[in-house]
Amino acid sequence: MEHNTLQGIIFDLDGTLLDSTGMWGQVDHKLMAYYGREVPPDLSERVQRMSIEEFSHFFVEEFSLPTTPERIAKQVSDMVAEEYRELLPLKPHAMELLDWLDGQNIVYGVATATYGELAAAALKRLGVWERLQFLITEQDAGAPKSQPQIFQQAAQKLHLGRRQIAVAEDSLYALQTAKRAGFFTVGVYDNASQPVWPEICATATVHVQNLLEMKPVLRGV
Template identity: 45%
Template sequence: MIKGVIFDLDGTLLDSMTVWSSIDREFLIENGITDPPPEVSDVVKKMTVDQSSQYFIDRFGLSCTKEYVIKRIEEMVRQRYEEKIPLKPYTTELLDFLDSRGIPYGVATATYKGLAEAALKRCGVFDRMRFLLTDREYPTGKNFPDIFLGAAELLGTSVSETLVVEDSLHCIETAKAAGFPVCGVYDSVAEADMPRIIELSDYYVRSLDEIINIL
């Protein structure tokens, strides 16, 4: 029996993952790295904002501070979150279903908190969430289960009855290791990880409306 749901944001509720892969490259090019390696986004997507900013400095020998990297990348992507990035199809229908069944839900994400809040408000679903947790509250991000455990506590549900809905392999690995039931969600950016995601997940969907049938 699922009594609460923890949603990831980027690639799960928001159709935003391609934005991040392009922004990483744009930032590095802006800072003199003329040919950023194609795998850089795959590396940093497993990191917190703090970790990825330090990685850029160390890996590419940038002379700027970590605080500058954090601020500049947020500036570069802010307009897209505030004005353009859409919800994934059937997000609203899924939330309506959860509300009709009295199942509480919230968001746990590695995205900048201000950007996540701006996008959710523009899309009209921010006030429906019990919480929005980021690495501001949990600096270790999703490589450790603390953010999922904290989310379950806010929902008032046990680990075994709290469904984690994620599109990223490393997040699914963390949630599964902590004992959460997991629903993997298809996103084109994670295509290479799909076989392993399907193997690990209790459920796997290509569209969010399929979760309604699962529940």
């Protein structure tokens, strides 16, 4: 990326702006307990890259559950709804970073794999919603973050070219997708991504341990 060309940021939500990955890590276990199934040791790793639709179909088909993907999706939504609407906090230093971005006239929005209604509820409760240029979900984009559409559509909503935008993510596969699509990428540390943190550091254009570290990084872009 050329010096001083950064004008926008596409933020991931869960694990990047919102401290929520610990909660999501329990959802698959709760589903398995509800249907009386044992939890495979690699389950969380297997479902990490899935969209909500893929996740729901996977559970029904992989474990022969006596239900439908639509029902699974509704159960998951019900499990996490209260957390988003009332409990989940921002990651440390998130608001300080957003204040700084506003002062630098750097525009930003959120691209997320989670339910749009719940993401919006959390962002409104936490005072972030009115700052955003957009919120786009995988459902809106018509593809998961393993494909570039969501980042390309987010760039259009910022009215910027990809060389003017940084994608901030805590997920290895999403960073890989954004990098392949030509975006400057910022790997953001989250406890849930600790096992693949070395790979994130090797993949992302830059990486940070916390959101506050993005300020000097972005100054130098």
